[in-house]
Amino acid sequence: MTLMSGVEKKSARANERKGPGVSRFARGLVAEWKRLGLALAGERIIVAVSGGADSTALLLALDELRRAEVMALDVTVAHLDHGLRGEAGAADARWVSELAARQGFEAEMGCASVGESAALSRDNLEQAARHARYEFLAGAAVKRKARCVLTGHTMDDQAETVLLRLMRGSGALGLSGIETVRELDQKSGVLLVRPLLSWARRAMTEEYCREHGMEVRVDSMNLDERYARVRVRRSLLPLMMSFNGRVVEAISRSAELLRDETAALGVVAERLLDEASAGASEEDGTGFEHASDSSPLRVDVLRDAPRGLRRRALRVWLARGRGDTRRLELVHLMAVEALLEGSRGGRVVELPGGTRVYGKRGWLYLLTKRVEKGAAPV
């Protein structure tokens, strides 16, 4: 045993505060934060905390980095009670709110009735919950003037997402999984950032919480084997681990490679759309209002492009005209592609949500429902 002098002790404490004393998990977070080019100080961020290990670890690490003076960000904890689990949901909300208060963070708490809104829309419960949550988080960011909303998604979430999409037969866009940074809200430009996604395993967040003596909340839906995601986590990935102990990292790498490739294809698809819409006229005599963001496309330009590129370009074009890609399936894209073949004019493809694609005299038109002049497309 060696005894430390007063100076040594002081230096050791300083190390603990700043450099090497910062935990490995928190160092991983800072490294990713810098890689993403995000500000370390002078901004407010929203941290979405469910009370589970992933988001709690994210919050604890941000707290550690604040204390170590590595980061100087203003943090608002945000939590939405989806109204799906009664008293259990309310108890989670209290737990998160107390955690935030203990750490001296502001909290933004919300309540929703996801069950009702899922019944109203055609979304399933998981989709409706996600939709309500992201709407709440975007609102919290705008209210608190934050540019970034952080979630605690890990590499394990990424692998689960990729596998779920593979088992549904997705293409590169779907198989590229969850994005590390994306726009959460177009109008405000609020970003959704997942600073654990590309490097942290779920086991690491659990261990980090344990090290902090933090007993996190367990969402009963995360144990419910009626959800495919839960079965992927509890049965499929463990079996895959017997093939490759680092299969989660491998699938995550696949997703990253696909994301680069699909992004590159996206850039080229934009060029194709520019080329295909050159010289387009807004007049087609159909009496329909054109989708405002999707100008007509030349059939010959699309037909000459490689199929994968053409399909991607059509996807972007349809998404723009409709406002999103909801309920847009491969079968719809293929129907639109079929309009490119043959020379018969005046053919129409109906898309979910009421938009139509109309092929006429060598052009493709994206039409919204007949609306009053000046009114927003439906």
Next chain:
Amino acid sequence: MTLMSGVEKKSARANERKGPGVSRFARGLVAEWKRLGLALAGERIIVAVSGGADSTALLLALDELRRAEVMALDVTVAHLDHGLRGEAGAADARWVSELAARQGFEAEMGCASVGESAALSRDNLEQAARHARYEFLAGAAVKRKARCVLTGHTMDDQAETVLLRLMRGSGALGLSGIETVRELDQKSGVLLVRPLLSWARRAMTEEYCREHGMEVRVDSMNLDERYARVRVRRSLLPLMMSFNGRVVEAISRSAELLRDETAALGVVAERLLDEASAGASEEDGTGFEHASDSSPLRVDVLRDAPRGLRRRALRVWLARGRGDTRRLELVHLMAVEALLEGSRGGRVVELPGGTRVYGKRGWLYLLTKRVEKGAAPV
């Protein structure tokens, strides 16, 4: 019970011979054959038959279609004994040879010592067996003047391949799986065609063989759980079926979408290579021989391209210079990409097999080993 007149009987027999009388499996084969734009008559084809259900079903269906006068192709059955299973391998060879004789097909039989050649090269046993098999098949095609070699790969093989590659972390090219048609031999232009791949399930080939009273051969290696592919088939895919009963079809669709997308990216990558090699000089003062098929590339052009596209272009460039992509890993591509960053000149990346990439004064050079002028690059 109804009695058929002579005329009705004759017509029923004709139906059996030609149209609706052709089995569903054989009809599937013809439909795919036409979709691929291959000739129905007047050509010789090589059919690779192992004696397992897939390739035997393919051969039986070709026989059915010949009898039904739907196809009029000359068929040569080809079989390679890999020399890995002693008497069992020899027995398979006899079985295939007898089957061919019974059907009146020519047979091309071969023997290899894959164990020895695997020990000599750094390939593993599966790779060495595949290599020996395709070399034998290409040789048989050239000898018999056949343009196409057919194998019995099914949708199940496709799903297994995609899963194995996903568990290793492949990008779009790897995850797009097995190709339906590809060049088997560059010099002769012989094509490798998998006419069952995009539509037939393994269970269908087994059933078709059973219907023909054919007891097929079982390769003990297909039951050996030391092989990852066997465990994918026997454990992983059955578990995935509990998520989606048509998961094999779904994964196969993913592979097809990725193939379109990756092919589109390949077309654009060629354009990028053209642009990046414009104005290249063969003189770089290194004293090395340039890889003959890969002219130098401009660093600035590559640097400005989206990462996924640039990586794909570099992959094509390296494959051309080296002759293939064997043992070329992501880490090598990333090392070459690192040469694009910064402005320090004279840096070198060593690739497996002895080729090097050299970055100097704004250009990338692909160099083979120093060789005698006029000699083939090593």
